[in-house]
Amino acid sequence: MKLQIILFSIFTQLRAVVQHKPANNEHQMRYNRIDKSHNDAITSMDEHYQQPYFDTNDSFESPNVTIFRDETAYLVCVVRNLGNNSISWIRHNDINLLSVGKFKYTQDPRYQIFHNSHNDTWTLKIRRVQVKDSGFYECQIGISNSQPIGRMIYLKVIDPQLLILEGKEMSIGAGLNLNLTCSIEQALHIFNDEKNILRWSHNNSQDVNHHSPRGVFIKFIQQDETSISHLIIKNLTHSDAGIYKCFTSNEVYASIIVHIENDQSMEVIASSIANKIQFSVTFTTTAFVTNMAFAMLVVVFPEAVSF
Secondary structure, three states: OHHHHHHHHHHHHHHHHHHHHHHHHHHHHHHHHHHHHHHHHHHHHHHHHHOOEEOOOOOOOOOEEEEEOOOOEEEEEEEEOOOOOEEEEEEOOOOEEEEEOOEEOOOOOOEEEEEEOOOOEEEEEEOOOOHHHOEEEEEEEEOOOOOOEEEEEEEEEEOOOOEEOOOOEEEEEOOOOEEEEEEEEOHHHOOOOHHHOOEEEEOOOEEOOOOOOOOEEEEEEEEOOEEEEEEEEOOOOHHHOEEEEEEOOOOOEEEEEEEEEOHHHHHHHHHHHHHHHHHHHHHHHHHHHHHHHHHHHHHHOHHHOOO
């Protein structure tokens, strides 16, 4: 009897295992489907990141480049995972293909292509840029069996109008104060530090020392798009004569020749000019009164005037 009970118990457990086996198989199949979907998603992400792309967060990369005329422009795009794909540079002003890879198509000798494999940068270098070079340039990735993707960079070339308001040459007396004014347009688009926009030099040899104890001052003023620098030198001496140059860090400049005269000679010149002005005014006034009187005489007493 005990043996029958033991055999019945074993049979019952085996039957329960057989009955639950399909449920376990269904659970395993559901798990396999989820695992496959997960693996497919990971594979898709891997394939996405293996595709070339522009790294716009890199410090080398900038979508806007502003520069003075005659300087050298560097347009940079950073491309990750380039693989066997190619990089092209296109100028959009005239839809001109400039380069493919390191091969240059344009005949303009100012253009050069550089690639740095260590930081994945592709650089379009343009020497002696002109205002006509302003516009959009595209760094384009040519992908096999797919549409190319591009990154636009805008180049703005500024033609600075730098001017010393006192002219090209001037004379001033010793002991007086010299005040020169220099201005330039749109300089803040280039320089972040206002103090470095305009600088002064004397006789092409050194910067004017605005910390001089004898009284040399440089005052900077920003008015909308115009940057203005005032150079003030007090108590002039003959050593202050010469060429004063107002310039930017990229060597755009304007200059003026300053002559230092003796006080006496300057007084003589000033007196001579004043006498000439007084004589001219007196002569002009006398002639005008005489002509008016004669005209009135002709009108009132025409018979009294005979020719």
